[in-house]
Amino acid sequence: MTSDNELKYWMGFDLGGTKMLAQIYDDNWEVLAKEKKRTKPGTSAKQGVDRIIDTIQDALKKADLTPKQLKGIGIGCPGPIDMEKGILLDLPNLGWEEVRLQEQVSKELGCPVAILNDVDAGTYAEYRVGAAKGTRTAIAVFAGTGIGGGCIYRGEILRGSRISAFEIGHIQVMSNGPRCGCGQRGCLESVASRLAIAAQAARTAYRGDAPNLLDNSGVDLSKIRSGALSSSIQKGDQAVEDIISEAARYIGIAVASSVNLIGPEMVVLGGGLVEAMPELFVPQVKRSANKRVMPAYRDSFEVVAAKLEDDAGVLGAALWAEHQLSPTKED
Amino acid sequence: MTSDNELKYWMGFDLGGTKMLAQIYDDNWEVLAKEKKRTKPGTSAKQGVDRIIDTIQDALKKADLTPKQLKGIGIGCPGPIDMEKGILLDLPNLGWEEVRLQEQVSKELGCPVAILNDVDAGTYAEYRVGAAKGTRTAIAVFAGTGIGGGCIYRGEILRGSRISAFEIGHIQVMSNGPRCGCGQRGCLESVASRLAIAAQAARTAYRGDAPNLLDNSGVDLSKIRSGALSSSIQKGDQAVEDIISEAARYIGIAVASSVNLIGPEMVVLGGGLVEAMPELFVPQVKRSANKRVMPAYRDSFEVVAAKLEDDAGVLGAALWAEHQLSPTKED
Numbered sequence: 001m002t003s004d005n006e007l008k009y010w011m012g013f014d015l016g017g018t019k020m021l022a023q024i025y026d027d028n029w030e031v032l033a034k035e036k037k038r039t040k041p042g043t044s045a046k047q048g049v050d051r052i053i054d055t056i057q058d059a060l061k062k063a064d065l066t067p068k069q070l071k072g073i074g075i076g077c078p079g080p081i082d083m084e085k086g087i088l089l090d091l092p093n094l095g096w097e098e099v100r101l102q103e104q105v106s107k108e109l110g111c112p113v114a115i116l117n118d119v120d121a122g123t124y125a126e127y128r129v130g131a132a133k134g135t136r137t138a139i140a141v142f143a144g145t146g147i148g149g150g151c152i153y154r155g156e157i158l159r160g161s162r163i164s165a166f167e168i169g170h171i172q173v174m175s176n177g178p179r180c181g182c183g184q185r186g187c188l189e190s191v192a193s194r195l196a197i198a199a200q201a202a203r204t205a206y207r208g209d210a211p212n213l214l215d216n217s218g219v220d221l222s223k224i225r226s227g228a229l230s231s232s233i234q235k236g237d238q239a240v241e242d243i244i245s246e247a248a249r250y251i252g253i254a255v256a257s258s259v260n261l262i263g264p265e266m267v268v269l270g271g272g273l274v275e276a277m278p279e280l281f282v283p284q285v286k287r288s289a290n291k292r293v294m295p296a297y298r299d300s301f302e303v304v305a306a307k308l309e310d311d312a313g314v315l316g317a318a319l320w321a322e323h324q325l326s327p328t329k330e331d
Numbered sequence: 332m333t334s335d336n337e338l339k340y341w342m343g344f345d346l347g348g349t350k351m352l353a354q355i356y357d358d359n360w361e362v363l364a365k366e367k368k369r370t371k372p373g374t375s376a377k378q379g380v381d382r383i384i385d386t387i388q389d390a391l392k393k394a395d396l397t398p399k400q401l402k403g404i405g406i407g408c409p410g411p412i413d414m415e416k417g418i419l420l421d422l423p424n425l426g427w428e429e430v431r432l433q434e435q436v437s438k439e440l441g442c443p444v445a446i447l448n449d450v451d452a453g454t455y456a457e458y459r460v461g462a463a464k465g466t467r468t469a470i471a472v473f474a475g476t477g478i479g480g481g482c483i484y485r486g487e488i489l490r491g492s493r494i495s496a497f498e499i500g501h502i503q504v505m506s507n508g509p510r511c512g513c514g515q516r517g518c519l520e521s522v523a524s525r526l527a528i529a530a531q532a533a534r535t536a537y538r539g540d541a542p543n544l545l546d547n548s549g550v551d552l553s554k555i556r557s558g559a560l561s562s563s564i565q566k567g568d569q570a571v572e573d574i575i576s577e578a579a580r581y582i583g584i585a586v587a588s589s590v591n592l593i594g595p596e597m598v599v600l601g602g603g604l605v606e607a608m609p610e611l612f613v614p615q616v617k618r619s620a621n622k623r624v625m626p627a628y629r630d631s632f633e634v635v636a637a638k639l640e641d642d643a644g645v646l647g648a649a650l651w652a653e654h655q656l657s658p659t660k661e662d
Contacts, residue, residue: 079627080627089627090627135492136492137491137492151592153484153489158484158593159594160468160593160594160595160628160631161466161467161468161594161595161596161631161632162594162596162631163594163627163628163631164594165591165592165593165594166591166592166593167591167592167625167628168591168592170591170624170625171587171588171591171592172504172584172587172588172623173503173506174506175504175505175506175508175517177506182625182626183626184623186506253503256502256503257502257503257588258592260496260497260498260499260501260502261482261496261497261498261499261502261589261592261593262489262491262496262497262592262593263490263491263492263493263494263495263496264491264492265492265493292503292515293501294498294501294513295513295514296410296411296420296421296494297491297494297498300491300492300493300494301492
């Protein structure tokens with residue numbers, strides 16, 4: 001028996017572009033304490049890492065714990081990650097590059113750290129305790145302002161040879177489609193993200209074909225959030241429903257490509273758009289994907305809505321830390 | 332020391348739609364003996380399995396070996412495979428379904444058997460001893476009459492949750508594109524296979540824009556093979572070169588989607604089309620894929636021509652048998 005056996009706590013950390021969140025979990029994955037801070041824009045990576053460590057320390061204080069009492073910390077970060085080396089490669093919104101986050105946090109606090117992409121973290125949480133629990137290979141598509149994706153392949157997060165992978169939002173689904181933020185044309189994100197849908201819905205509203213949306217949100221893209229789209233459909237804006245249906249069809253095409261390549265058992269749909277209108281997205285994505293896959297894959301996968309909500313990322317980071325860092329793994 | 336240590340021989344078997352080939356390898360992967368038979372159409376699965384066993388027995392006779400002297404047999408088969416259970420799920424050209432090939436061959440001959448998809452076998456050979464040697468994650472695209480693909484993920488053949496995977500020929504690269512044999516529209520195979528290219532080249536020749544092709548092959552698709560396309564370009568048919576270039580661009584789009592999803596280090600291009608014109612395909616696929624991937628993946632992968640030729644499938648099946656069945660794996 002080592003003293004490791006007395007440690008019961010894991011920490012999940014979600015580094016977002018606007019906020020950072022630390023949560024301490026007991027061995028039943030119940031939250032013991034949490035701490036949230038704003039991610040300050042315009043700071044250096046060094047200042048950012050210090051602020052991450054402060055947030056972790058403050059959460060520990062609330063739970064009356066020291067870092068040595070944590071079995072490990074999982075940190076989910078936006079952007080590409082080198083999972084082997086624990087390096088955050090690029091955080092364009094904050095201007096951070098090549099941050100050796102795992103090493104720095106681990107050294108400062110004296111406990112093991114694992115880092116991963118934040119969408120992978122959300123996907124892993126759905127796999128371990130959410131909608132994909134009990135499967136071995138599952139993919140997740142999170143459709144919000146952008147579109148992110150993750151894949152669990154035979155119980156592990158699928159990872160590229162150098163960086164985190166499964167960027168389903170950037171596979172092409174429309175030849176010569178609209179420009180995407182990544183510089184390409186016709187990426188899934190460019191036709192089916194909240195922003196892409198809002199742009200089409202605003203145009204439709206401006207022309208007078210979506211009166212409820214026009215009344216409630218006008219044609220300002222920043223106001224056409226997922227909830228506004230959903231309520232305009234409920235009030236009878238058929239044109240908006242058609243736009244959502246078309247977006248779901250495109251998600252289905254990208255899902256079909258992923259199924260043809262990777263053959264998952266389960267496809268989890270999440271993100272703000274899907275949370276606001278699961279009854280529109282889930283059946284349409286399923287129909288479209290199932291129609292588009294090779295015959296051998298037809299009905300080989302389920303399509304379901306995500307079960308976990310906002311905390312999926314921070315919980316997934318903690319669960320991944322447990323998976324990666326558990327002493328029993330090394331025994 | 333068990334008697335296993337005295338066994339040195341592996342057998343690779345390639346079950347094709349028109350021929351079956353068995354090759355016995357020594358521990359340097361040199362061919363010791365081989366046997367080829369025609370795959371008889373219109374026979375039952377039972378007769379087919381008997382013929383496979385006959386072919387194996389005949390190859391063994393040539394090498395003066397008994398089945399017990401084989402460490403194992405790897406059998407590559409077209410169509411979807413259940414790799415865990417060793418079941419050939421569907422062989423449409425021959426009308427075979429749900430054949431428990433691994434169990435039947437293993438029981439009959441009394442030696443271990445592994446079965447896998449034939450394109451996966453070719454990919455695995457390129458990974459072990461060919462163009463992708465030394466990598467950990469690599470994909471291969473084989474463009475011939477159809478388009479097949481395989482993926483090695485962290486040293487193992489990527490497999491779907493129920494069946495073999497990486498059907499890159501059937502991911503959509505053109506919205507509302509031509510009809511594909513799988514029933515969909517705009518699959519990579521429908522725009523970039525030898526058959527798709529030949530159909531476009533024939534049309535061009537018929538219109539008088541590819542005089543060399545017209546002289547040599549006419550407009551009969553069965554005569555417009557990869558070699559005919561290549562020689563018409565060499566003789567100056569610019570229109571045919573443009574068609575090839577467009578096909579390579581589409582392969583690049585499908586490769587880009589695969590890179591965005593899986594992040595391989597290496598992309599191997601093979602098959603009759605690429606073998607006939609590597610200097611046209613390799614740089615154009617590389618350019619197109621590299622342009623289309625997310626910025627984080629740019630220049631993260633190489634694109635190269637396959638090194639192994641016709642024997643890649645049978646050799647890959649033997650190498651996979653070694654990987655799956657080696658006694659040292661269980662130690």
